[in-house]
Amino acid sequence: MSNTDFTIFSSTQLREFTTEVFVHFDVPYDDAILAADVLAYSDEHGIDSHGIARLKTYFDLLRTGKINPKPEIKIIREKSSTATIDGDNGLGLVVGPKCMDIAIQKAKLHGSGWVSVCNTNHYGAAGYYPVMALKDDIIGLSMTNTTKGVAPFNGAEKMLGTNPLAIAFPAYKEPPIIIDLASSAVAYGKVEIADRKNEKIPEGWCIDKNGYSTTMPSEMINGGALLPLGSDKDGSGHKGYCLASMVDILSAVLSGANWGPFTVPFAINSALPEKQVGKGIGHFFGAWEIDGFRDKNEFKTNIDEWIHTMRNTLPRPGTSGVLIPGDPEREAYQLRMRDGIPLHKEVVNSLMDIASYTGINIPS
Known part of the structure; x- marks a missing residue:
């Protein structure tokens, strides 16, 4: 790919443009800033598949009234450390952070918080949510089911989503460990x-x-x-299939959302599933107070030691050595905040389409 295929934008430019687009479709200003922050997290950390490249799809769904810009998020079932929430068909980029915050607040009160969510939409990068918990030295967990696109182990048709999951652990002096992966290959x-x-x-x-x-x-x-993580029997693809099944059940079956092949597609022109078995798609969030298990500072110090031990592993020939989960995203963040965010010309063209429709100036 040549450099002419990409245009460089600053993070601030993209955040402002994204916020204005959401506001244009009656998303409340504070919610628009929040949604823009979730997308910006991906672009700033090198997760190009989940950032502003997805804005055109959100634009299409809002424009055609398929997403509620002003949802009334309701707790429909609750115990002290658990809750099920109806997202009222809102932007997953808004519903997700608000529900993760509920899990965090429950963890502060009860030691742990568990929140399942139905009637919501695509929530961006799974890693955004456990990172929310790190500012309070809380371990965070996030997962979501997604539109069918993955064949189950030994299957030859789409039945499950990429169904990502993410977890984050705070460290003491080292950066946190942030694990974010799809259950597909x-x-x-x-x-x-x-x-x-x-x-x-x-x-x-x-x-x-x-x-x-x-x-x-x-x-x-x-x-x-x-294909599921592991691909086939030679790569132990059944393990990825089992992970995807776990995410699907916790996110959708537990919350009352659509599961498996019945999950609502995240695309304007995709055909709807033959039937609906729930409401929207589903998310699942978790949060744990470390003090409920051991002294928080001792734990964080041990995490530092764990990181040092892994970094000092003898590297395989031809590699640069062992990385800590979250390292590639941190490196991308440093580069992109300094040099800007490169967007492929097709993504830029999609932003131009949005600008033409809304009258919002595209960043120059």
């Missing part, structure tokens, strides 16, 4: 990026519409499916 957005760049994808990521392995992104996008 790869996130769907990475296949989109490869297709956008006209590049092949690695073997083991996808199958075509006939169930055969493919390295062509278009063959997955047009009727194929992603």
Whole structure:
């Protein structure tokens, strides 16, 4: 890819543009800032598949009235440390942070907080949410089910979403450990990026519409499916399938959202599933107070020691050595906050379409 395929924007420019777009569609200003923050987290940390590249889809869904810009988020069932919440078909970028905050507040009161959410929409990068808990030295957990795109182990059609999960642990002097992964072999957005760049994808990521392995992104996008983490029996693909099942059940079956192949698609032109078995898609959030298990500072010091031990691992030949979960995103953040955020021309074109419709000036 040449440099002419990308345009550099500052984080501030993208945040302001995104906020204005949400406000244009009657999202309250504070909620618009919050939604923009979730998307900015991805762009600033190098998670290009979940940042402003997704704004066009949110734009389409808001424009056609398929997302409620002013949801009344309600607790529909609750005990001291648990709750189920109806997101009133709001932006997942707004519903998600508010529900994660409820989990955090429950953890402060009761030692742990667990929140399942139904009737919501795509919530951005899973890693955003456990990071919210770190400012209070709380361990955070987040997961969500997503539109079907992944074949179950030994299956040849889409039945599950990429169903990501994330968890974050605070450290003492070291940066926190932040684990954020899809339960599929790869996130769907990475296949989109490869297709956008006209590049092949690695073997083991996808199958075509006939169930055969493919390295062509278009063959997955047009009727194929992603594979679960591990891909096949040789890579222990059943483990990724089990992770995806866990996320689907905790996020959707537990909350009363749509699960499995009935999950509402996050795309304006996608056909709806044959039936609805719940309300919207689902999220699941967790938070733990460390003091409920051991002294907080001792734990954080041990996390530092854990990090030092892993970093000092003898590296495999031809590698740069062991990384700590969260390192690539931290490195991307430092570079992008200094040099700007590169957006592919197709993403820029989508922003231009939004600007043309709304009258909001696109960043220059």
